[in-house]
Amino acid sequence: MRICLVASNRFAIREPFAGGLESMTATLARGLAERGHEVTLFAGPGSQVHPEVRLSPLAVVEVSAAAMADRFAPGPEWVADHHAYLALMLSLARTGAEQFDVVHNNSLHHLPVSMAPALAVPVLTTLHTPPLPLLESALALSPDASRFVAVSEWTAAAWRHVVASDVVLNGLDLAAWSPGPGGGPAVWSGRLVAEKAPHLAIDACRAAGVPLVLAGPVQDVDYVEREVVPRLGGEVTYAGHLTGAALARLLQEASVAVVTPAWDEPYGLVAAEAMACGTPVAAFARGGLAQVVSPDSGVLVPPGDVAALAAAVVRAARLDRRAVRAHAEATCGADAMVEGYLARYAELGQRVDAA
Template structure:
């Protein structure tokens, strides 16, 4: 394969995080890993991202407060002359919505219905629901070697993700209450009024429930690798669910509600997929979980950065050839 010059663009104003992200930012993590892997494979990559980001690619920082059409204008003025393909990761597909001569693919990391010429979704389910089966899909990946593994577990349940109603935090608390298990909740509060009104009183009332806020690095790895299981009671059309593969890479099982891409991510462990919260409660009580080694092997075979990069390169070649 000839070396490509690829533009990677990520600027999700107003919540853009530096690359690599420290304690939140799943999209930023995926874009960072993809960029690094493309560079390792010998491609020329220019990354447009938040100021302060670190990368092996040529880096062009965005000015603070840039948004909407301003993102596209800025990229077009700073872009190198000879570019083979643009990969737009912005939540509003800022470049993909323009009719550019340079082939442009858009990864739709969030569940939005938006017409672009070359859409890429992060699961088959997202492509079906949001794209009506049009375009491509590429699963998110990670580097298993960067995740600490433990076959020995402690007795706590773990919820890790943005603290929002639709992520199922209240359902995670219900599961912990009904099973009388310790629960650790980790993640950034995205709706403080809702947190203070509905979540905080439940947490204060139960000494076995602990909220630790957003976590990253070693603290995140420790929580994941020692958890008895990760609860994923998501109530919305989650396009992928990165924490599921992060947990399994650490050898930790995931019990999930059948929403969004759960059946694809947990395809190798269908008995961990539940149709209701009572079924999730029953699974926790039974405690019959997959072997930690089989969980890590599963992720290493199906959800790696290398596989993700290979899939994107195939799509780049296709759009370059066909326009």
């Protein structure tokens, strides 16, 4: 098949990944290319995935100072996003059917959804987040122009008041995230932002008397300076923004992975990565984590309850690492994700042929 993958125009699809959406897109692109499909990726500059994946350049624009001086002008990032996605969708409206069999939208932008009716090629959109206002607005105007997939049952339910969706769980390369012996410190990984609340992981691990290593990109400097930096020191360290291989090594040695969402986690790829390494999870039970983490692979506690999380850190570390890995193999593999999307692409192609 000829597949156009649409991702974020702000973040490169390359190691170390900016977040779970970028990691999932890279895994999907690689899996599709390895199966012999022709993949074109629309993503941020500097993207680097499988050598057989073709990268689509972003359209850029320089808006005049006079235009940006308008008191109601949006910020330059908003303008850049709008221009890049508008250019892509206009191009696909003109020649998309000549180039592609399916467009798979993994972005969070509203234009790929709102402009889907203008395309002669079918569009599949993956819902990676809880409902967003501009996406709901786009869906109100074109509810049937795209088919939708959610990354977990929770995410599908969160969007059900707007649109129905299938569920294809995110997946990862289980060979790259291989099991390790454990026994080391606890690990918290992910984007260092307020909605991921790494400061609560620090508080819980200090209460439990368990050393903690943080890893991930600093994407909210004010939050990190206010809540995380003052808590560092002693047995709490920050390892930086790691590549997948480096993070896998850290998780292989970890006794437990701590996941502390202060929002409804749509899936929880960091939990899947830990479990693939045989490392059990101690987490707040928010969003899709209840589907990703099983009683054999982790301990879930009420959101925001730091005392309960401290106890969960100790309990989870006692779980059988072989059972944790087995759960990951059964539920978190990339092969199942890639095959799930290929099945949806084929169904969309059949609908077009029938029409």
